[in-house]
Amino acid sequence: MLQSDKSAKRLPYYFGAAIASKYKERLNRICEDAYRYKRLIKGYGIVAVADGLGSCLHSALGAKTAVYEIVESADSLIRNIQEKVDLINTVKTLMRNGRNALKCKAEELGCDINDLACTAIIVLSHKDNLVVGHIGDGAVVARLSKGLEIVSQPGKSEYANLVVPLTSPDWENYLRINHVPKVECFAVFTDGCQNAVLKRLKGTFSPYPPFFNELFDYALRLKSIRKGNRDIRDMLKAPGKFDRFDDSTMVVGVLKKISNNTHYK
Amino acid sequence: MADLREVETIKNPEVQKVPAVLVLDRSASMSDRGKINQLNNALSHFKEDCMQDQRLVESVEIAIVSFGEDVKKEQSFISLEDLTVPLLLAGGDTPMAEALTMAMDLVEERKKAYKDNDVSYFRPIIFLITDGLPTDMSNKPDACEELKREFNRIKEEIRTGVLGCHFYFQPVGVEPADMDFLKELCPRAEELKERKIPVIRPIKLDEGKWIELFDFLRNSMLDVREGRNFGERSTEELGQRYGDGD
Numbered sequence: 001m002l003q004s005d006k007s008a009k010r011l012p013y014y015f016g017a018a019i020a021s022k023y024k025e026r027l028n029r030i031c032e033d034a035y036r037y038k039r040l041i042k043g044y045g046i047v048a049v050a051d052g053l054g055s056c057l058h059s060a061l062g063a064k065t066a067v068y069e070i071v072e073s074a075d076s077l078i079r080n081i082q083e084k085v086d087l088i089n090t091v092k093t094l095m096r097n098g099r100n101a102l103k104c105k106a107e108e109l110g111c112d113i114n115d116l117a118c119t120a121i122i123v124l125s126h127k128d129n130l131v132v133g134h135i136g137d138g139a140v141v142a143r144l145s146k147g148l149e150i151v152s153q154p155g156k157s158e159y160a161n162l163v164v165p166l167t168s169p170d171w172e173n174y175l176r177i178n179h180v181p182k183v184e185c186f187a188v189f190t191d192g193c194q195n196a197v198l199k200r201l202k203g204t205f206s207p208y209p210p211f212f213n214e215l216f217d218y219a220l221r222l223k224s225i226r227k228g229n230r231d232i233r234d235m236l237k238a239p240g241k242f243d244r245f246d247d248s249t250m251v252v253g254v255l256k257k258i259s260n261n262t263h264y265k
Numbered sequence: 266m267a268d269l270r271e272v273e274t275i276k277n278p279e280v281q282k283v284p285a286v287l288v289l290d291r292s293a294s295m296s297d298r299g300k301i302n303q304l305n306n307a308l309s310h311f312k313e314d315c316m317q318d319q320r321l322v323e324s325v326e327i328a329i330v331s332f333g334e335d336v337k338k339e340q341s342f343i344s345l346e347d348l349t350v351p352l353l354l355a356g357g358d359t360p361m362a363e364a365l366t367m368a369m370d371l372v373e374e375r376k377k378a379y380k381d382n383d384v385s386y387f388r389p390i391i392f393l394i395t396d397g398l399p400t401d402m403s404n405k406p407d408a409c410e411e412l413k414r415e416f417n418r419i420k421e422e423i424r425t426g427v428l429g430c431h432f433y434f435q436p437v438g439v440e441p442a443d444m445d446f447l448k449e450l451c452p453r454a455e456e457l458k459e460r461k462i463p464v465i466r467p468i469k470l471d472e473g474k475w476i477e478l479f480d481f482l483r484n485s486m487l488d489v490r491e492g493r494n495f496g497e498r499s500t501e502e503l504g505q506r507y508g509d510g511d
Contacts, residue, residue, distance in 0.1 A: 023491065160387050
């Protein structure tokens with residue numbers, strides 16, 4: 001998570017945390033979720049979240065590799081584009097770059113790309129326009145002027161842990177792209193958070209308003225990114241809130257404020 | 266709100282279920298060398314042990330099918346808390362095919378119930394423990410046609426179930442089980458590898474290692490609960506994996 005500016009005065013701003021499951025904490029094992037975010041030039045911003053598949057040998061490294069490449073690629077692409085950025089095509093390119101990075105990493109390690117399997121969620125924004133690219137589970141919820149909306153649902157599968165990862169050869173068939181304008185703020189999170197914040201009815205999810213309203217109100221009032229990171233981490237670890245049997249990651253982004261001293265640069 | 270730790274999340278959020286069917290041999294030969302007593306003890310230990318782990322208490326559902334003089338559904342799918350461990354008595358033949366058929370039917374019914382009630386679940390587990398050759402199916406060339414047909418039917422159903430990711434299947438052989446038979450019951454390693462499904466190798470249980478066997482089962486169910494595949498753990502504490510598979 002890279003932001004040289006630790007204050008929440010410039011838009012967009014982000015804060016978040018990833019925590020390992022209770023079981024992994026006890027055994028001193030690493031979290032297999034990874035996230036990265038960056039405010040880019042000209043009012044653009046990028047968040048990438050990935051969840052390594054527990055059954056794969058190097059999944060934690062896969063998740064880290066994917067989010068690193070996605071954010072770095074976004075930074076480079078946005079800097080070098082002269083005209084207006086096509087957000088949707090850019091997200092597709094970023095996802096492809098993330099996958100290519102996994103391929104290279106697999107070659108470097110002398111292993112199969114599947115050993116680095118992970119899900120991936122990309123949130124690319126320009127001012128209050130949001131485009132999400134999503135493979136696997138986890139979700140993105142946004143606050144718009146009309147209320148809360150789930151921008152990207154968890155991928156559908158029969159089993160709780162059966163996802164199509166980014167490393168799958170037909171990943172493009174499973175890539176979901178969603179574009180939402182006029183977003184005030186959003187939260188992107190891995191499946192470890194899902195059950196605590198999304199209601200489920202006949203396989204379709206919807207945001208749990210008490211949680212997201214509080215979270216987004218907090219985000220809009222936030223002054224210090226460091227405090228935001230700490231508070232999200234403490235929230236994810238708080239007893240009885242989230243599924244501590246799984247790694248949990250949540251990143252919140254604020255794209256627009258109605259008033260006072262915040263601006264895009 | 267100043268403190269995000271106070272934020273309201275969904276109360277009693279849904280827990281994904283881990284359904285497992287134990288298919289247990291109680292044929293006459295299980296009375297030899299106290300095997301049936303050891304199995305009964307190990308089953309009780311298994312429940313008590315699992316009850317110590319909140320992750321399992323919340324998610325695991327167990328069904329038990331036993332086979333010997335008849336095939337009996339000892340327990341439909343039930344939570345660990347509500348599970349009454351049956352006391353198995355040895356006697357009779359080894360109607361393994363009928364028991365496996367009952368287990369596969371129980372799995373499909375449970376999955377349907379989950380879907381109907383919007384409950385999310387992990388891939389079910391069918392865990393077979395036997396000490397002998399079945400009497401209602403056979404892979405021997407000189408067996409009668411009916412027994413050979415039944416073997417082919419069961420073998421194909423297991424193959425379809427495993428390759429189609431409908432369930433995990435793990436056979437365990439206790440001396441004097443025919444390990445070649447159990448290996449032939451499993452889908453071919455090449456087919457599984459092609460589809461990136463973990464290769465199944467029957468476990469040959471070392472004498473007296475019943476507690477260790479159920480510890481393996483408990484830990485393997487935890488693996489599933491945490492998003493890993495069933496059955497990839499080492500079995501060196503309890504026996505050998507039989508057959509190449511690599």
